[in-house]
Amino acid sequence: MGGFPNGAGTDIYARRLAEPLSRALGVPVVVDNRSGAGGNIASEYVSKQAADGYLFMFGTAGTHAINAALYRRLPFNVINDFTPVVLLGDVPNVMIVSPEKRPNFRTCQDVMTAARARPQAISYASTGNGASTHLAGAQVAVAAHLDMLHVPYRGQPGAIASLLAGDTDVFFNQTGAAMGPIRQGQVRALAVLTRERLAALPDVPTVSEACGLPPMDTSTWYGLLAPAHLPAPIVNRMNTEVNRIISTPEFREWLIQNQAITPPAAPNTPEQFRQTLAADVARWADVVRASGATVD
Structure with a gap:
């Protein structure tokens, strides 16, 4: 599930990934976008579903790091209510x-x-x-x-x-x-x-x-997350299959040259994703504070 409309960067990537992932898993992978509130609508929905391996969220640093700083109250916890599965790349x-x-x-x-x-x-x-x-x-x-x-x-x-x-x-x-x-x-x-x-x-x-400005990097990440407490065998299977797909020469070429997205470095484990998520919550809180950005 994605939190942004059709045609968004997340949608483009998700649809490109869905076909080879369907073949690898032997089941249809359907992209369902539920946009609104900066991705919070989709995040809240996913956070409240069963951790059965049939629902994953195409999350971003926006939905799971920036929003934690922008919104005073979220109906979910960006860390505790999700299972980080696999990073998909850095997006400038x-x-x-x-x-x-x-x-x-x-x-x-x-x-x-x-x-x-x-x-x-x-x-x-x-x-x-x-x-x-x-x-x-x-x-x-x-x-x-x-x-x-x-x-x-x-x-x-x-x-x-x-x-x-x-x-x-x-x-x-x-x-x-x-x-x-x-x-x-x-x-x-x-x-x-x-x-x-x-x-x-x-x-x-x-x-x-x-x-003529100081060096700047506003890159964010894309990643797959699931509801909290997804069983480790499912997490590892999905991590393995997605890593295999996005590390092929064809997919890497598409990411780098077609999307200008930097593929994640190996081994790209769920634990590494968890650490990235935790660090980004703190990093983007500083950026939000410095920029003065607010939510209506």
Whole structure:
């Protein structure tokens, strides 16, 4: 189960994984997206289901680390109510604009100059309050001392549509969903919010190179989780099968070149995922506090 709409980066990855995973497990793997509240609707549903091995959540650092800092009260515990199964990769953000609607925005410096000249006049879209696409924009704005208008949408389709229509000016999108529009020429990539350039976008400078800002990395992770207390044999079987699939040359090529996602390093165990989750809850709490991001 995913917590974001069809067409989101999580949806794209989940559907690519579902077919080979179905063959490996010998049962159909169905992708069911229940979007809303930054992924909390899906998270709450999964947290209350039986740990029988038939339901898994395609979680993110947003649903299971960022939200823990953004929301004062969650109807679930991001650590205790879930079983970490396997990490699926690290997902960076990329700063994009519409070359048709904003032809004057050819570089990050162009955007910053416009934002400084007209406070609150330059807007950035996001996939929702508190999403990584929101925090990425907030981090850039804070670092560059910009007063930009945040415009949240309910997921990827609305946010990208607003950019293409000219309703918003900038989108700090996740690469998994942005690569298609970038390669089709629908959007222009101005900077990647990582410390090093991405193999899939070698000509796109880092935010440090393009914007003159300190090095920054807003990457988040994708991962499979299950309800708490999933039996160890099921956890290990799913971990093994998913690791086998995503480590094949074909799948790694798709992740790195098509999605600009960094595959997890071996051995990628459930315990390593658990440690990553716990560390990220603390890390993103600091980011949320520094960015000033809030949830309506």
